[in-house]
Amino acid sequence: MNKIEIKDFNFFYGKNRVIRNFNLNIEANKITSIFGPANSGTTTLLCCLNRFCDLNNEARYSGDILIDGKSIFAPKVSVTALRRRVGMVFEVPTPLPMSIFDNVSYGLRLLHVKRKQRIPEIVEMSLRQAALWDEVKNRLNFPAASLSGGQQQRMCIARILALEPDVLLIDRACSGLDPISTAKIEGSLMRLKKQMTIVISPHNIQQANRISECVVFMQKGEWVEKITDFRI
Amino acid sequence: MNLNISEKIAKTVVWIASLGMFGVLTSIVAFILFKGLPAISWSFLTQMPEKMGREGGIASPIAGTFLVTVPAVLIAMPFGIGTAFYLAEYTKGGIITRAVRFSAESLAGIPSIVYGLFGFIFFVVKLNLGWSILSGSLTLAIMILPTIIRTSEVAISSVPKTYKEVSYSLGATKWQTIRLTVIPSAVRGIAIGVILAIGRCVSETAALILTAGSVLGMPDSLLSSGRTMAVHFYLLATEGISPERAFGTAALLIITVFFINVVANTLIERLFKRVGR
Amino acid sequence: MFLIFALTSISVLAVITGFIFMQGFPLIADVGLRDFLFGTTWEPTRGQFGIGAMIAGSLAVTFGAALIGIPVGICCSIFMAEFAPGIVRKIFRPAIQLLAGIPSVVYGFWGIMFVVPFIRNYFGGPGLSILAGSIVLGIMMLPTIISISEVAIVSLSHTYKEGALALGMTHWQTILAVQLPAAKSGIVAGVILGLGRALGETMAVIMILGNATALPESILSPVRTLTANIGLEMGYATGVHRQALFATGIVLFIIIMLLNIIAQHLTNRGDMIE
Numbered sequence: 095m096n097k098i099e100i101k102d103f104n105f106f107y108g109k110n111r112v113i114r115n116f117n118l119n120i121e122a123n124k125i126t127s128i129f130g131p132a133n134s135g136t137t138t139l140l141c142c143l144n145r146f147c148d149l150n151n152e153a154r155y156s157g158d159i160l161i162d163g164k165s166i167f168a169p170k171v172s173v174t175a176l177r178r179r180v181g182m183v184f185e186v187p188t189p190l191p192m193s194i195f196d197n198v199s200y201g202l203r204l205l206h207v208k209r210k211q212r213i214p215e216i217v218e219m220s221l222r223q224a225a226l227w228d229e230v231k232n233r234l235n236f237p238a239a240s241l242s243g244g245q246q247q248r249m250c251i252a253r254i255l256a257l258e259p260d261v262l263l264i265d266r267a268c269s270g271l272d273p274i275s276t277a278k279i280e281g282s283l284m285r286l287k288k289q290m291t292i293v294i295s296p297h298n299i300q301q302a303n304r305i306s307e308c309v310v311f312m313q314k315g316e317w318v319e320k321i322t323d324f325r326i
Numbered sequence: 327m328n329l330n331i332s333e334k335i336a337k338t339v340v341w342i343a344s345l346g347m348f349g350v351l352t353s354i355v356a357f358i359l360f361k362g363l364p365a366i367s368w369s370f371l372t373q374m375p376e377k378m379g380r381e382g383g384i385a386s387p388i389a390g391t392f393l394v395t396v397p398a399v400l401i402a403m404p405f406g407i408g409t410a411f412y413l414a415e416y417t418k419g420g421i422i423t424r425a426v427r428f429s430a431e432s433l434a435g436i437p438s439i440v441y442g443l444f445g446f447i448f449f450v451v452k453l454n455l456g457w458s459i460l461s462g463s464l465t466l467a468i469m470i471l472p473t474i475i476r477t478s479e480v481a482i483s484s485v486p487k488t489y490k491e492v493s494y495s496l497g498a499t500k501w502q503t504i505r506l507t508v509i510p511s512a513v514r515g516i517a518i519g520v521i522l523a524i525g526r527c528v529s530e531t532a533a534l535i536l537t538a539g540s541v542l543g544m545p546d547s548l549l550s551s552g553r554t555m556a557v558h559f560y561l562l563a564t565e566g567i568s569p570e571r572a573f574g575t576a577a578l579l580i581i582t583v584f585f586i587n588v589v590a591n592t593l594i595e596r597l598f599k600r601v602g603r
Numbered sequence: 604m605f606l607i608f609a610l611t612s613i614s615v616l617a618v619i620t621g622f623i624f625m626q627g628f629p630l631i632a633d634v635g636l637r638d639f640l641f642g643t644t645w646e647p648t649r650g651q652f653g654i655g656a657m658i659a660g661s662l663a664v665t666f667g668a669a670l671i672g673i674p675v676g677i678c679c680s681i682f683m684a685e686f687a688p689g690i691v692r693k694i695f696r697p698a699i700q701l702l703a704g705i706p707s708v709v710y711g712f713w714g715i716m717f718v719v720p721f722i723r724n725y726f727g728g729p730g731l732s733i734l735a736g737s738i739v740l741g742i743m744m745l746p747t748i749i750s751i752s753e754v755a756i757v758s759l760s761h762t763y764k765e766g767a768l769a770l771g772m773t774h775w776q777t778i779l780a781v782q783l784p785a786a787k788s789g790i791v792a793g794v795i796l797g798l799g800r801a802l803g804e805t806m807a808v809i810m811i812l813g814n815a816t817a818l819p820e821s822i823l824s825p826v827r828t829l830t831a832n833i834g835l836e837m838g839y840a841t842g843v844h845r846q847a848l849f850a851t852g853i854v855l856f857i858i859i860m861l862l863n864i865i866a867q868h869l870t871n872r873g874d875m876i877e
Binding site: 330332333336337339340341343344346347348350351352354355357358404405407408409411412413415416422425426428429430431432433434435436437438439440441442443444446447448452468471472475522525526528529530531532535536556559560563564572576579580583584586587591 | 604605606607608609610611612613615616617618619622623626674675678679681682683686687695697698699700701702704705706707708709710711712713715716717742745746773774775776796799802803804805806809810830833834837838848849852855856859860862863866867
């Protein structure tokens with residue numbers, strides 16, 4: 095089943111065409127790697143999937159992207175709701191200047207839900223899923239900046255998971271992290287794919303090999319090759 | 327080696343100039359405090375001035391300072407901070423932004439005596455508020471507006487872009503992002519701007535003489551004339567009324583400025599230890 | 604909503620300009636621009652309105668203050684940014700913040716108590732003079748110049764300094780050839796802000812300049828500035844006399860606006876180079 099369908103998609107920053115005539119179907123409950131050299135458009139492509147690139151004033155696009163068969167560019171789509179459904183983890187860990195607990199519950203606090211009494215419960219569950227709970231359970235009120243780089247990145251993943259997204263976008267999330275953190279993150283991604291669709295731009299081909307069922311190669315914004323059943 | 331010698335000379339000059347200027351500036355403060363602190367006593371602070379300030383205390387100038395400063399800051403804050411948010415977050419360039427920024431920068435450079443002239447003709451004469459605490463306050467509110475705008479804008483635009491990106495990526499709207507992410511990160515800088523503004527109000531003299539008058543009695547409403555500590559000190563010092571009380575008032579002014587700085591800094595530090603920055 | 608707030612500063616500037624010009628312009632038209640600007644007789648009771656001496660006074664004192672304030676101020680900011688040991692910096696920084704907040708009347712008072720008698724005893728003359736005013740204003744503008752220039756130097760990227768040092772430059776050469784030019788726009792902004800403070804200062808100059816309305820003969824002569832003229836006479840002026848003071852305000856306003864525009868232009872250009 096196709097979770098995401100990208101159809102004839104072009105993307106421009108000003109006059110600069112960053113993504114060219116891109117077509118891709120991404121299957122549900124799998125980890126899809128989008129791999130390419132630096133500046134090949136992988137990050138931009140991920141940013142388009144939750145309309146994060148809208149924040150740039152010069153951004154334009156043509157073609158369409160469907161999630162669950164519905165266009166994400168349709169006028170009545172709520173961008174904020176889309177971003178909650180399609181969570182994104184950035185290349186560099188991005189803790190907000192507040193405590194670990196407040197970081198993880200940030201998205202929930204935006205929702206004005208009645209489930210507010212459930213927030214501590216959801217925070218714990220998300221941190222467990224991101225394989226961070228045991229390391230931080232006694233210091234949830236510490237500033238997030240006091241965590242190590244690898245822990246910060248897992249906290250960022252937990253922060254997304256707290257919103258229970260359908261799709262998880264991960265942009266070179268393990269570049270520059272220690273091997274132990276990388277292994278923990280990869281382990282939790284493997285567990286999470288039962289619940290959601292994961293699109294990752296891996297920082298090297300070995301990582302793509304380790305975790306994903308499907309690898310898409312990109313170069314200069316163009317689709318090059320798609321290999322399914324990458325792991326032999 | 328020639329290079330080494332000139333290097334040493336240059337460094338020595340810099341050291342001497344810096345320590346020298348620090349010495350001079352410190353000696354000014356030390357001189358005032360040394361002469362003025364003995365004059366400060368409980369009765370000096372709580373008694374009304376008598377015989378043009380020759381005797382008695384400075385209770386009414388203290389009250390005047392407070393009554394002029396508080397409304398001025400309260401009026402200027404929403405406008406100043408609002409403008410800063412507009413400039414830093416909402417604007418996309420263009421003629422209005424340039425005009426806003428130009429006018430804010432220009433207002434910052436206008437001398438206080440010109441604000442005094444304006445306050446006199448507009449608030450005192452045209453709006454018929456008379457020489458009053460209110461006229462003085464409104465004039466000061468305009469005067470400190472650019473201070474608040476500038477420091478707040480710097481504070482807001484120096485919030486790292488990633489904070490905002492993260493907030494958007496978690497599904498926050500623009501207003502939620504500002505409320506939950508930008509404001510907490512910028513509040514320190516904004517507070518510093520407001521404190522600078524309070525300091526300017528406390529130490530302003532020229533604009534207030536032209537708008538608030540210099541009546542020595544205790545003001546009974548915002549529409550009565552009154553003098554602040556700075557004005558009181560100026561009149562005592564230039565008219566040779568009472569050097570002792572002039573020094574006392576000056577020392578109190580310096581202590582007030584010092585107190586504002588220290589209290590604000592520690593409060594802000596504490597606030598930020600909690601959220602971890 | 605924010606736009607409404609933002610528009611206040613534009614409208615305030617417009618209203619201020621409008622009112623001051625409205626009040627002062629008729630007098631300039633009556634007296635004639637040349638006689639007003641270059642006339643050196645100020646006798647408002649006899650209808651003589653020439654502010655030439657005061658323009659000269661303002662410029663002389665500001666220039667003198669700049670001669671003292673700018674070099675010392677830049678030296679101090681280099682010291683704070685590059686040479687001062689951590690603990691010294693920790694003391695200096697809040698101290699300068701505090702000194703910037705001290706009312707100008709206090710500096711003026713110090714001028715009367717120290718600088719004026721000193722000049723009277725060692726250089727002659729009344730003591731209340733351009734020299735005294737320049738010294739006090741030069742010191743007064745130091746905190747402004749130092750704090751802004753220091754930030755400009757400190758906030759430069761480390762790579763500039765490291766790159767220069769890696770080329771074998773000495774520390775001092777690096778400061779002169781790389782760091783000061785790179786921080787130029789910030790330093791210039793600080794200097795102009797300081798100059799504006801000196802030019803616009805009123806109470807301190809009333810206290811130490813002597814306020815004579817004649818053209819100054821030397822730096823030991825007493826003099827009156829534009830600001831002092833307004834501050835001294837506004838309290839009792841009426842009718843044409845009051846208009847003349849507003850006209851003085853117009854001249855001051857225009858000089859300051861020119862300074863502002865130059866400063867804004869310079870800082871903008873600096874940003875573009877970076």
